[in-house]
Amino acid sequence: MEKIQDVLNRYKEDFDLFATPNEKMEYIFDLGKKHSTLPEEAKNDDTFIHGCASPAWLVGECKDGKLILKGEGTSEMAKGMLTLLLDIFSNKEVDDILSFDPQELGQLGIVELLSPVRQQSLEAFIQKVYAYAKACKEKENGQ
Amino acid sequence: MSNNKNEKVLEIKDVHAKIGNKEILKGLSLDLEPGKVHAIMGPNGAGKSTLSKTIVGHYDVEMSGGDIIYKGKSIKDWEPEERALEGIFLSFQHPVEIPGVNNAYFLRTAVNAKRKHEGKEELNAAEFLREMKKYLELLGMKSDMISRSLNEGFSGGEKKRNEILQMMMLEPDVIILDEIDSGLDIDALRAVSEGINRMKDGKRSFLVITHYSRILDYIEPDYIHVLKDGKVIKTAGPELVAQLEEHGYDAIEE
Numbered sequence: 480m481e482k483i484q485d486v487l488n489r490y491k492e493d494f495d496l497f498a499t500p501n502e503k504m505e506y507i508f509d510l511g512k513k514h515s516t517l518p519e520e521a522k523n524d525d526t527f528i529h530g531c532a533s534p535a536w537l538v539g540e541c542k543d544g545k546l547i548l549k550g551e552g553t554s555e556m557a558k559g560m561l562t563l564l565l566d567i568f569s570n571k572e573v574d575d576i577l578s579f580d581p582q583e584l585g586q587l588g589i590v591e592l593l594s595p596v597r598q599q600s601l602e603a604f605i606q607k608v609y610a611y612a613k614a615c616k617e618k619e620n621g622q
Numbered sequence: 623m624s625n626n627k628n629e630k631v632l633e634i635k636d637v638h639a640k641i642g643n644k645e646i647l648k649g650l651s652l653d654l655e656p657g658k659v660h661a662i663m664g665p666n667g668a669g670k671s672t673l674s675k676t677i678v679g680h681y682d683v684e685m686s687g688g689d690i691i692y693k694g695k696s697i698k699d700w701e702p703e704e705r706a707l708e709g710i711f712l713s714f715q716h717p718v719e720i721p722g723v724n725n726a727y728f729l730r731t732a733v734n735a736k737r738k739h740e741g742k743e744e745l746n747a748a749e750f751l752r753e754m755k756k757y758l759e760l761l762g763m764k765s766d767m768i769s770r771s772l773n774e775g776f777s778g779g780e781k782k783r784n785e786i787l788q789m790m791m792l793e794p795d796v797i798i799l800d801e802i803d804s805g806l807d808i809d810a811l812r813a814v815s816e817g818i819n820r821m822k823d824g825k826r827s828f829l830v831i832t833h834y835s836r837i838l839d840y841i842e843p844d845y846i847h848v849l850k851d852g853k854v855i856k857t858a859g860p861e862l863v864a865q866l867e868e869h870g871y872d873a874i875e876e
Contacts (some may be wrong), residue, residue: 493748496755498769506747 485581486567491586500592507589511559517551530603532596533557537604539611544619546573548613556597560604570609573619576612581605631656631827632677632710632796638687639676646672649688654796657824662831663837663851663863665871670831671715673849674800677829678712679705692796706732707739711794713785715801720772726751727783728772733791757790759836760820762813779810786817797821798829803837815840835862835863848874 497503517526517536522599533554540547548569552561567584568576584590584601593601632654639647640774654660664670673871675683677690679702690698697705720728745753753766758765761783773781782802789797799818803811818828818841830843838860846862847854848871856874858863865873 496748496751498766502747502769509748512746588728 480571480572483567483571483575484583487583487586490567494588498511503589504592507556507559507563509559510553510562511552511555514562515549515551515557515565517549521549522551528603528607530606531557531600533600535561535600535604537607537611539608539614541573541611541615541618544572544574544615545570545577546608546615548608548611557600560597560601564601564608565576565605573612573615576608577616629655630691633691634673634677634688635691636688637676637685637690637741639672640684640686641672641682643748645686646852647676650849650853651688652847652854654827654829655844656827658844659822659828659830659841660845660847661843661863662829662849663835663866663871664849666731668849669852670849671800672852674712674798674829674831677705677796677798678702680708684747706794707736707749709795710798711789711792711796712798713782713789713800713802715804717773717781717785719774719776721774723772725772726754726768727790729754729768729788732788736792754787754791757787760813761787761790761817762809764786771834778805779807782806782814783810783817786814789820790817793821794826796827796829798830799832800833802830803832803834811837812840835867850874855871 493506494503502521517538521537521538526538528535528537531552533552533556535550535552535557537548537550546569548565550561552558574621590598590601630653634650634652637647637650638645639690649840650669650673652660662670662673672683676685679697679700681702685698687695692705692708692710697708730745730747730750737744738823754764754768758768763780763783767776767784770776776784782805784837785802797818802814802818806814815837822828828841830837830841832838843860846858846860846866848856848862848866
């Protein structure tokens with residue numbers, strides 16, 4: 480079972496390959512080429528990520544103790560970041576997500592390259608992921 | 623050479639070619655076999671570089687007769703990029719400097735164009751760099767060379783190593799090396815040869831154009847073809863090299 484930290488390690492290695500901030504950012508754009516989309520009906524008020532610099536949506540589904548995430552962003556940057564973040568957080572155990580310290584994303588060496596507005600977007604995304612993970616946990620405990 | 627048609631990857635048939643108004647290739651015929659290293663030797667002005675340009679469809683060259691068959695198809699009317707996408711590679715004798723074009727982007731664009739053509743998924747920047755770093759070390763190239771502009775300010779040896787890097791990343795089927803050894807010191811020659819030898823897989827063919835026998839000590843050709851006045855005048859095994867060293871090209875008769 481792949482943990483969040485495993486994926487982070489993988490991406491850390493990737494980002495370490497690039498010598499300059501520009502190349503790291505371009506890699507994020509590159510990742511965005513594999514960006515998924517959501518069906519129109521999934522893009523609503525509940526799935527909208529409030530506080531993102533450009534409109535973005537995140538759908539969370541609980542399955543066998545794991546959280547499955549799907550998302551869509553509108554700007555090139557958001558598409559890249561979403562692809563990266565979905566790879567890190569989706570299909571992970573709910574407990575893994577809830578015990579994850581977002582500061583750990585700093586290992587990637589890219590958070591500090593983001594503008595303040597985009598750092599806020601990242602924060603908003605993570606809050607949304609936690610909200611879904613908590614809901615899964617509550618549902619699990621309620622059963 | 624083999625009579626079996628399937629054992630030729632490239633067939634150059636009675637090719638006549640001009641640069642400007644001057645006919646340089648005058649009925650040149652040559653077959654390349656898969657997995658073999660063919661060396662082309664010959665005096666200055668024999669048409670060695672014109673031959674390589676003709677195979678890749680260089681715009682300097684006008685083919686006025688004959689045909690070039692690659693993997694069973696005539697390619698004489700193909701654009702250079704079609705030939706490249708289908709697996710023909712030429713390392714330039716004098717690689718050009720292109721200021722402002724990042725070396726890594728240039729190569730990744732080329733590699734991904736070829737992968738796309740072959741129906742393979744494109745490599746992202748990290749996958750590409752990881753692949754490339756394996757070869758940089760082998761070729762003794764500094765990693766900052768890949769983030770610099772293409773060949774700009776590179777030494778002669780660095781340019782040639784960069785050509786070999788391109789060859790390794792593009793994984794071509796027919797590799798034409800036009801005086802890859804000129805201007806190389808012994809370390810560069812060794813690194814370049816190692817890169818070439820690494821690409822030998824029993825299927826790829828090599829056409830090594832050279833003035834000097836030195837590189838042939840490292841990459842061990844299967845055939846030596848002597849080119850003179852626009853034609854192949856002799857084809858023999860590697861033993862011919864020593865003979866040429868001793869007696870020169872003039873001693874070879876048609």
